[in-house]
Amino acid sequence: MKIINADCLVIGSGIAGSLYAYITAKAGLKCVLVSSADIDVCNSALAQGGIIYEKHPDLKNLLKDIQLAGGGKCNEKAVLSACAEGFKDVEKYFIKEFNTDFNRSEEGELLLTKEAAHSKKRIIFSKDTTGEAIISAMQKKLKNLKNLKIMPHCNAIDLLTLSHNSTDYYDIYKPLTCFGAYVLNNKTLEVCAVTAKKTVLATGGIGQIYKYTTNSPAIYGDGIAMAYRIGARVINMEYTQFHPTVFAKGRSALISEAVRGEGAVLINKNGKAFMAEYHPLKDLAPRDVVSRAIEHERLKTGADCVYLDLSCMTGDFIKKRFPHIYKTCLDGGVDITKEPIPVVPAMHYFCGGIFTDLNGRTNILNLNAIGECACNGFHGANRLASTSLLEAAASASLTAKADIKEIRKNKFYIPKPKDWKSPEALPDKNLILQDISVIKSTMWNYVGLIRSASRLSRAEKILRHLHNEISVFYKGYKITEDLLKLRNAAQTALLITYAALKNKQSCGTHYRED
Ligand SMILES: Cc1cc2nc3c(=O)[nH]c(=O)nc-3n(C[C@H](O)[C@H](O)[C@H](O)COP(=O)(O)OP(=O)(O)OC[C@H]3O[C@@H](n4cnc5c(N)ncnc54)[C@H](O)[C@@H]3O)c2cc1C
Numbered sequence: 001m002k003i004i005n006a007d008c009l010v011i012g013s014g015i016a017g018s019l020y021a022y023i024t025a026k027a028g029l030k031c032v033l034v035s036s037a038d039i040d041v042c043n044s045a046l047a048q049g050g051i052i053y054e055k056h057p058d059l060k061n062l063l064k065d066i067q068l069a070g071g072g073k074c075n076e077k078a079v080l081s082a083c084a085e086g087f088k089d090v091e092k093y094f095i096k097e098f099n100t101d102f103n104r105s106e107e108g109e110l111l112l113t114k115e116a117a118h119s120k121k122r123i124i125f126s127k128d129t130t131g132e133a134i135i136s137a138m139q140k141k142l143k144n145l146k147n148l149k150i151m152p153h154c155n156a157i158d159l160l161t162l163s164h165n166s167t168d169y170y171d172i173y174k175p176l177t178c179f180g181a182y183v184l185n186n187k188t189l190e191v192c193a194v195t196a197k198k199t200v201l202a203t204g205g206i207g208q209i210y211k212y213t214t215n216s217p218a219i220y221g222d223g224i225a226m227a228y229r230i231g232a233r234v235i236n237m238e239y240t241q242f243h244p245t246v247f248a249k250g251r252s253a254l255i256s257e258a259v260r261g262e263g264a265v266l267i268n269k270n271g272k273a274f275m276a277e278y279h280p281l282k283d284l285a286p287r288d289v290v291s292r293a294i295e296h297e298r299l300k301t302g303a304d305c306v307y308l309d310l311s312c313m314t315g316d317f318i319k320k321r322f323p324h325i326y327k328t329c330l331d332g333g334v335d336i337t338k339e340p341i342p343v344v345p346a347m348h349y350f351c352g353g354i355f356t357d358l359n360g361r362t363n364i365l366n367l368n369a370i371g372e373c374a375c376n377g378f379h380g381a382n383r384l385a386s387t388s389l390l391e392a393a394a395s396a397s398l399t400a401k402a403d404i405k406e407i408r409k410n411k412f413y414i415p416k417p418k419d420w421k422s423p424e425a426l427p428d429k430n431l432i433l434q435d436i437s438v439i440k441s442t443m444w445n446y447v448g449l450i451r452s453a454s455r456l457s458r459a460e461k462i463l464r465h466l467h468n469e470i471s472v473f474y475k476g477y478k479i480t481e482d483l484l485k486l487r488n489a490a491q492t493a494l495l496i497t498y499a500a501l502k503n504k505q506s507c508g509t510h511y512r513e514d
Contacts, residue, residue: 007196025147034183223369239351
């Protein structure tokens with residue numbers, strides 16, 4: 001087995017993983033970045049609405065909005081620290097160093113927009129493809145860093161710990177410590193070990209464990225499952241955010257909240273605007289409220305979807321402000337300059353995850369988690385729109401700075417890892433497809449927008465059985481990307497279901513009808 005030694009191993013190449021890799025490699029540390037697909041394939045690149053940024057921060061007012069959206073469950077310290085750091089990062093990296101193409105006025109000032117539950121305009125954006133603009137500008141810089149080794153189409157399989165994967169038996173007597181990961185090359189199916197002083201999980205959320213989702217194809221909660229398997233603490237796992245407005249054709253293309261921010265209104269199949277009946281903020285109410293209102297209207301009117309009416313905007317404005325959404329809908333047969341967009345909710349963002357402090361530290365030595373897979377309580381029970389890119393960037397830079405200091409100051413013990421062993425037979429693809437589709441539909445139907453004890457206990461039984469079956473099946477075959485994702489999906493789905501079953505109190509994204 002090939003062994004690669006590094007100072008930092010970064011798993012995932014979204015905004016969090018890429019920014020961490022950029023900062024540490026630029027500071028002279030030897031960094032390895034592994035990613036499931038091409039490095040620009042991630043949820044970060046799909047972001048449409050934008051990223052919050054205040055040149056002269058009013059943190060008190062921002063905290064109020066974040067706390068209101070988060071159901072009062074946000075960790076104030078995390079919000080204040082990440083926003084203060086994040087605004088500096090946006091300016092230093094995204095605006096100045098990477099020169100991201102944000103929309104500006106004719107005078108060159110950054111334009112601001114508003115999304116649901118924001119009390120004022122504080123979101124900067126690049127048309128309706130902000131994530132792509134940020135990721136392409138940042139990743140151009142990554143390619144020039146000589147200390148950085150990028151490994152696309154490689155999946156981390158399991159984390160290395162002193163107690164389980166060291167070739168020195170006596171390491172079991174040391175504190176629980178991570179020293180890298182086994183990594184699968186998806187194309188050759190070879191497995192190598194990457195050892196590191198600091199291992200950083202930046203694997204994003206969990207969207208693909210649900211039948212309908214806006215998330216990128218590789219997002220199955222891998223980091224959360226890997227961390228949990230070695231004893232990391234996970235929190236707030238029941239808080240899964242559903243986006244209210246996803247294009248009903250195909251049920252995966254997001255229709256950004258910024259469209260409602262610019263004045264679009266939700267109407268039912270009879271053409272009636274309905275949000276005033278559900279919340280004083282009407283169409284700009286928090287996402288969980290809007291998603292449930294859509295479900296109620298859909299059921300009340302017996303329709304498959306509701307509609308987003310953009311008739312307050314001119315066709316020219318729509319094409320200029322939302323070119324990506326305009327094209328996506330046109331490809332799906334809907335000209336949004338002339339007719340309303342059919343929309344439904346879909347799984348979108350994960351508010352829970354691997355518990356960390358404000359510098360990305362987990363309860364396992366030398367294992368960090370950043371971005372959407374991590375949870376320090378910033379989002380509480382629900383996420384305020386356009387705060388997640390900022391939170392992911394801030395967690396990356398705070399963690400990178402803390403790691404640079406520690407690596408320069410301390411000595412690290414890195415043993416030789418045990419060889420990777422797995423059988424030669426390839427797994428049956430049909431079995432994998434069937435199991436993954438059971439997980440996705442169980443999560444959608446029983447652990448979805450509206451939950452109850454009976455649905456959740458049914459889900460728990462199905463998933464527990466499947467988890468046991470998959471654990472046995474996994475050991476009998478050569479590891480492939482599909483098998484690895486299936487094993488992680490079963491683990492993460494079960495953790496979410498347990499948390500949802502235990503928590504009987506509705507709050508934010510977790511809604512119990514009983
Ligand atoms: C459609 C859409 C629109 C959004 N719009 C906005 C917005 O406007 N503003 C905002 O603030 N937020 C938005 N969000 C949320 C935001 O994009 C995410 O929260 C954020 O990008 C998460 O960044 P990340 O770096 O943590 O993860 P991601 O960007 O998801 O990156 C995760 C990375 O991990 C890799 N990976 C996963 N498993 C493994 C493994 N086992 N081994 C190796 N690599 C692995 C993936 O390939 C990927 O590269 C949106 C999300 C979606 C889906």
